[in-house]
Amino acid sequence: MKFIPNLSYDCVIFGFNGKTLKILILEYHNTGLFALPGGFIKKDQSLKDAVNKGVEDRTGLTNVFMDQFQVFDKPDRANVFDMRRILEGNNKDLEENSWMLERFLTVGHYALINYEDVDPKPDHLSDSIGWYDIDNVPQLMMDHNEIVDKALEVLRNNISEKLIGMNLLPQKFTMKQLQQVFEAILDQTLRRTSFQRKMLSLDILERHEKLFEGKAHKAPYLYSFK
Amino acid sequence: MKFIPNLSYDCVIFGFNGKTLKILILEYHNTGLFALPGGFIKKDQSLKDAVNKGVEDRTGLTNVFMDQFQVFDKPDRANVFDMRRILEGNNKDLEENSWMLERFLTVGHYALINYEDVDPKPDHLSDSIGWYDIDNVPQLMMDHNEIVDKALEVLRNNISEKLIGMNLLPQKFTMKQLQQVFEAILDQTLRRTSFQRKMLSLDILERHEKLFEGKAHKAPYLYSFK
DNA sequence: TATCTATTGTCTCATTTAATTACAATAATC
DNA sequence: GATTATTGTAATTAAATGAGACAATAGATA
Numbered sequence: 185m186k187f188i189p190n191l192s193y194d195c196v197i198f199g200f201n202g203k204t205l206k207i208l209i210l211e212y213h214n215t216g217l218f219a220l221p222g223g224f225i226k227k228d229q230s231l232k233d234a235v236n237k238g239v240e241d242r243t244g245l246t247n248v249f250m251d252q253f254q255v256f257d258k259p260d261r262a263n264v265f266d267m268r269r270i271l272e273g274n275n276k277d278l279e280e281n282s283w284m285l286e287r288f289l290t291v292g293h294y295a296l297i298n299y300e301d302v303d304p305k306p307d308h309l310s311d312s313i314g315w316y317d318i319d320n321v322p323q324l325m326m327d328h329n330e331i332v333d334k335a336l337e338v339l340r341n342n343i344s345e346k347l348i349g350m351n352l353l354p355q356k357f358t359m360k361q362l363q364q365v366f367e368a369i370l371d372q373t374l375r376r377t378s379f380q381r382k383m384l385s386l387d388i389l390e391r392h393e394k395l396f397e398g399k400a401h402k403a404p405y406l407y408s409f410k
Numbered sequence: 411m412k413f414i415p416n417l418s419y420d421c422v423i424f425g426f427n428g429k430t431l432k433i434l435i436l437e438y439h440n441t442g443l444f445a446l447p448g449g450f451i452k453k454d455q456s457l458k459d460a461v462n463k464g465v466e467d468r469t470g471l472t473n474v475f476m477d478q479f480q481v482f483d484k485p486d487r488a489n490v491f492d493m494r495r496i497l498e499g500n501n502k503d504l505e506e507n508s509w510m511l512e513r514f515l516t517v518g519h520y521a522l523i524n525y526e527d528v529d530p531k532p533d534h535l536s537d538s539i540g541w542y543d544i545d546n547v548p549q550l551m552m553d554h555n556e557i558v559d560k561a562l563e564v565l566r567n568n569i570s571e572k573l574i575g576m577n578l579l580p581q582k583f584t585m586k587q588l589q590q591v592f593e594a595i596l597d598q599t600l601r602r603t604s605f606q607r608k609m610l611s612l613d614i615l616e617r618h619e620k621l622f623e624g625k626a627h628k629a630p631y632l633y634s635f636k
Numbered sequence: 637t638a639t640c641t642a643t644t645g646t647c648t649c650a651t652t653t654a655a656t657t658a659c660a661a662t663a664a665t666c
Numbered sequence: 667g668a669t670t671a672t673t674g675t676a677a678t679t680a681a682a683t684g685a686g687a688c689a690a691t692a693g694a695t696a
Binding site: 584585586602603606607625626627628629630631 | 642645
């Protein structure tokens with residue numbers, strides 16, 4: 185067995201489409217089971233490498249911002265019945281893969297990516313992967329809904345200006361877009377003038393040319409992070 | 411083997427003696443090796459139960475405030491040489507305990523306890539356990555110094571008034587003691603009047619009788635958390 | 637008993653930071 | 667050229683914090 189036994193990772197991959205915050209969820213072949221992208225850690229592999237690999241396989245992205253935030257370890261979190269269905273749905277040998285039916289602790293991660301850059305690809309066990317609004321996540325297997333909730337909570341607490349926008353937005357963006365990211369994450373509206381003044385005072389933004397959208401009003405500046 | 415392989419926990423146990431922030435460190439028999447209190451997780455045990463048990467064994471305390479904050483996973487973090495010395499120093503059979511020489515990922519925790527309540531007890535592998543000032547921690551085995559540094563960083567960032575004092579101080583305390591806890595954690599001096607005003611305005615403290623210390627000055631009130 | 641010392645609790649006033657409102661600038665439409 | 671929707675920034679208010687002043691007081695000192 186090339187993997188570390190009883191240990192896995194799962195990753196809540198956040199994206200922002202300009203309106204709402206979304207996460208990537210995959211569905212397993214012939215089971216109707218939804219789950220977070222996750223996987224196992226090779227015996228000589230760092231956790232970070234393992235997760236990066238998993239995210240790259242499903243999104244095509246490298247150098248993604250990522251953070252591990254909690255170990256989920258309830259002894260009864262594994263659902264042997266579901267796992268068996270997934271293996272059978274993929275015509276996997278149960279004997280050979282019986283290690284997958286044991287207890288697993290999983291290291292929860294979240295990743296922030298630029299929605300536009302992604303071309304989601306299902307892995308060999310699943311037949312679809314897609315974006316779901318953060319407030320419209322389907323029922324997931326095992327304790328994955330709990331992992332999503334916790335990831336969002338941590339994201340809200342860590343909303344330290346720079347990291348967030350830098351990873352969820354394209355290189356250049358308007359002040360309004362930046363504000364919308366914050367509003368989507370915090371799930372509350374912010375005052376435009378206070379937000380703008382605050383962001384500018386932090387001295388983390390660089391101002392570029394204006395963006396002419398063809399709309400009948402003053403054109404906003406584009407910004408990037410310094 | 412009754413433990414989950416390749417996985418351990420370690421715990422940075424913080425205490426406050428009225429002056430400085432301290433942590434508990436143990437020394438292994440006949441090796442001169444220092445380490446954080448840690449251990450393994452039984453196959454049917456929750457991580458939390460495992461850590462609680464470890465803390466209770468070494469401090470005698472139950473219901474301790476505790477938080478897991480990071481998995482440390484560098485593939486080369488285990489030091490086979492040191493581990494062998496510990497086993498040999500304790501006359502343990504190398505063959506039987508060879509699983510301990512493999513790669514381990516460890517879940518880093520920190521705990522906050524009331525210094526006065528503790529009677530530190532070494533476990534069966536170590537011959538001493540004692541308090542060390544946070545800015546005078548000896549060289550520890552493996553990556554334990556890194557774990558300590560990270561724990562302190564997390565503690566500083568999480569210094570959300572209530573949790574801290576509630577766990578590091580006795581039930582009743584003076585405003586000065588509370589300020590000293592903050593100063594020890596943040597490693598900076600705070601303005602007395604501003605601190606007092608801030609704490610009182612948070613509406614988390616209950617004021618009790620005065621504490622007469624027999625000193626030649628006005629006696630301070632005792633407070634507890636609401 | 638009166639005075640002195642160290643510390644505490646609270647006020648005041650200055651300074652900084654943030655919330656709120658107001659308004660001019662402007663890109664495209666009518 | 668007037669109109670509309672939105673943007674950038676200035677002006678005004680309000681809240682939080684910094685810095686200092688001062689009276690209160692428990693015990694020590696004389």
